Amino acid sequence: MPHSVAVFGAAGFTGALAAKLLHAHPEFELRALTARSDIGRRLDDLYPRHRVPLVLEELELDRHAEVEAAVVAYPHGAAAPLVKALRERGVRVVDLSADFRLRDPRVYEAWYREHQAPELLEEAVYGLPERYRDQIRGADLVANPGCYPTAALLALAPLAREGLIADVVIDAKSGVSGAGRAATEKTHFVAADENVSAYGVAGHRHTPEIEQELASLGAELKITFTPHLLPLDQGELVSCYATCDASLDSVDLDELYRDAYADEPFVELAAAPPGVRDVRETNFCRISVHLDERTGRAIVFAAIDNLWKGAASQAIQNLNLMFGLRESEGIL
Amino acid sequence: MPHSVAVFGAAGFTGALAAKLLHAHPEFELRALTARSDIGRRLDDLYPRHRVPLVLEELELDRHAEVEAAVVAYPHGAAAPLVKALRERGVRVVDLSADFRLRDPRVYEAWYREHQAPELLEEAVYGLPERYRDQIRGADLVANPGCYPTAALLALAPLAREGLIADVVIDAKSGVSGAGRAATEKTHFVAADENVSAYGVAGHRHTPEIEQELASLGAELKITFTPHLLPLDQGELVSCYATCDASLDSVDLDELYRDAYADEPFVELAAAPPGVRDVRETNFCRISVHLDERTGRAIVFAAIDNLWKGAASQAIQNLNLMFGLRESEGIL
Amino acid sequence: MPHSVAVFGAAGFTGALAAKLLHAHPEFELRALTARSDIGRRLDDLYPRHRVPLVLEELELDRHAEVEAAVVAYPHGAAAPLVKALRERGVRVVDLSADFRLRDPRVYEAWYREHQAPELLEEAVYGLPERYRDQIRGADLVANPGCYPTAALLALAPLAREGLIADVVIDAKSGVSGAGRAATEKTHFVAADENVSAYGVAGHRHTPEIEQELASLGAELKITFTPHLLPLDQGELVSCYATCDASLDSVDLDELYRDAYADEPFVELAAAPPGVRDVRETNFCRISVHLDERTGRAIVFAAIDNLWKGAASQAIQNLNLMFGLRESEGIL
């Protein structure tokens, strides 16, 4: 019998996509969609291509919490109280916000704001299956990673784990869907089309998330992380420049990555630099690693779909693990 | 009386644009266009929007060299012999190829091939006006810089000149016109649209050009340079990550750049990261500089139009200087 | 047990997509891919996102014809001899070319060339399931419709069948993938980007196909059909302007379409004009119908994905019918 599930915050891009994936998922039954705007509209009116014939409802916790699982797609800060309420009612949660990604509430407060539910931080598992698969299996609260950290950590983990990185620059590129559904000066077609520019320079909030997880692998370092906005809708590429142990050669590097990802269902290694088109609308992360012999730097590229592996389909991957299902069910 | 000029290799994107700019230029008279393909077609048939009603002709040196000035837009390697022949006939040349950019023929041979006219290297001036304005004024042979070096050098020169850089990573992004007019698997709309990927990783031939010019400013270092292909037609952004002297603060950095470019007609400083849209179809280079205080890195962005400041309009800027005209004539 | 199938001509966009859909199809087993270029390359090298780990082979008929079913994705003219050879060996065929779409070989010859296998025309069924579902079920040779006819006929059939059309203009818009995989002046990113223009004016070869099928519904008329190339990869919109019976009102029109498509699994009716985004990477055709009361014209829009419902997924829909499977198997 399928597990009952609801999506909270289904009017945005990632919540709506999670709804689509769950609606078509053989092992989940999508019971309800809530939203904070567009109440009363059907999701297939708002997102015709998702073909989910459910209505967006205003949150009524008592009613909407009568499910086994929840995907929460609320903005940072707004998510924590809802997650708390859901957990109190015994609902297992995958949270797409940043609220439970940073283990240290002081770091959260430095980059975001005061934490609304610090008591839940301990039970929260960082939902990168390639890193925390076993913990996710037993978790009741999974903090789905940010899109950039997903790609960056999959790109750098093999090096970090072996203690091979001294220094990292991450130059990231994302499609406009990463900026969310709000119509703004930045997301206007005429602003983004035929354009590219950096944003969040030296201060993007995915920085501490990447640093936390690199540190957990043994690589304690400060990184420079710079995202750029590209004229495409979905897709994200991180180009990572890591000063490496000088003894490393190109063959070692290839082997390191092959070993690290041999059994991963959603990580692909490629000889040529990946394009975001290669992973569009999939849960795959496609990685290629190169050695710049002149400078001794490893250059690692990782491409994902920011709405899929960077958010909604990774949430389903996490739900699959939490409920003991086949990890790729409904997302392959 | 206007100076007579011809464009050699006018069927490609940069040659055709140089033709357009010269056709409309009040101080030059565009006498002839040669090409190696599309002979007999009118340029306004091939490029309607340039509105140049001249026919592409097969090269007849004796006839076509009867001009005061030439813009040569031949591929690397093919340019040198033509430039030599033109110089022997006394024609003043701006060469858009790489053939005369690298002062050391051994470096040229390591990255390209055997040099076809090394005897001209000495007289060639590297055509970045913001760096070599005075030498260009007296030059008969100007090697127009590559598009990436133009942006990267304008971004990094102020730091390099002051001896403030220890280490540089350049992550560059270019529109598809940078790949030239040839119809290939890479330039097919369906390959480039909704995509982004790196190319020429750890081996792009603009690398030694950037290193040569940084060294000429006192910064002898090996750089990591990685270009990416973006789904847009014209425009180029370089994101430069430079490990800096630790004593530098944000105010110093701003002042350094303001001083360096106070009098430059085509360099704009901006507080916000520039977009390529800001400089589309102009000869401007728009720069913003930031300090990542957590890591001590300077992050410098420079945006140009790869076909304009990165090629054709910079060629006109150089011609203006060579012929004692107003530097911005015909390109502002 | 799954039915064995091969794709002939799998290097192009539509053949490769058919391969992808069949590779993932639970009731077919994809045995082989042949191609006329790129022999020896793996399909997942050529099209990483399709993730089909088979090699493109040169055609060896004896070996490759040992399958129950074939999808032929050859160019017009080249398809007929191969289809004939496959039929002689008892293989059931869906042909993506135009070779078996036009029932009258003289019409074929007027718009294409001499027909290479006119003896097969009688057994060929026009593969528009919404029109010929029953015949397709028993067919051994299905001529998959052209992309524009698919959309145009679904848009106009309800009116044509009722004898309500006097006159038709079809203004069609297609993404660049419709021009095929060949790298040409037209498919170069820089030519198509930020552009739109008509092509094949007053002479596109989908015209007689649309006229044949409108006539088969009782609407004998000459149409004006004009396709345009748009800066997007996949997607096709037809805007049909039909002078209608003056007695028709808006309510009749809606009812007519609702009745016509009530039970169709892949035709969606919408109140608002459909966008190609609504049907991207699906087998759906989304239609909206409007009455211009000032002029008495019905305006009907139909959006499809030209590579899916306009080609490859419709081929699977036809295969499903031919083999008695669920019509939507593998394409929903």
Add this chain to the structure above:
Amino acid sequence: MPHSVAVFGAAGFTGALAAKLLHAHPEFELRALTARSDIGRRLDDLYPRHRVPLVLEELELDRHAEVEAAVVAYPHGAAAPLVKALRERGVRVVDLSADFRLRDPRVYEAWYREHQAPELLEEAVYGLPERYRDQIRGADLVANPGCYPTAALLALAPLAREGLIADVVIDAKSGVSGAGRAATEKTHFVAADENVSAYGVAGHRHTPEIEQELASLGAELKITFTPHLLPLDQGELVSCYATCDASLDSVDLDELYRDAYADEPFVELAAAPPGVRDVRETNFCRISVHLDERTGRAIVFAAIDNLWKGAASQAIQNLNLMFGLRESEGIL
């Protein structure tokens, strides 16, 4: 001495572009910019690429009306009172809104709202120079045409004038800048990218404007006009399908258009269907005319840049005429 001019409503796309063109115009001196949003921002902050270093000011009529000429870029309805006030102060006006385009106030009211200054309708001249050049020369109030009417009328005028049209369908395609600067669900990059759809079906307000001007040429008819939104920023193509006099052949048609536009500086005739790229950022209208011999229809394509010839540069063309300047001054 240059003529003083102000732009009222310079924060939107068309007003800002008019400001840019006037700022660079040798015969006008741009004195002031007013706006209804973004008061206090500099235009080169809002639109860096226009490079106009003036501040957007709140309207103070007494001060801002101290100019010889005004370009008004207010929304429909809001423009009329401002135009009236400016005319009362003797300012010569080019109005970009629809408020003075329709000669009959009842038609205006049927399609828009009650007219705010009907007494000015008589003095207003419809600002299509190719049609009303002489009247514009003496005018004090010019109603700049809508973008679609500009293209459609230039496409159809030669036929209409000769009494050759019986019936017209216009299928129009526009880039997103045509929807204006407001950030909305429709103008969000993710909504428009990789998409195309119709809007304003059977009710777009440019319809009566086209009909009025066709009637003024002798072609009294009701047209079907349907605009579509395309994934590009600037550019507009109209595809006109006109049932013609049956005696017309292809040669007549070509001659008719050649005669009509022989002396027009901004109308280009082309053999091949024009692309909007051909006229991007120019004041040109590029037209090609075809005869569909099977149906007896003339098919006429006209491409313009919707912000240039469709709005701002045509406004300058009108100002040039009004002030006795060279018609192409500042826009060629």
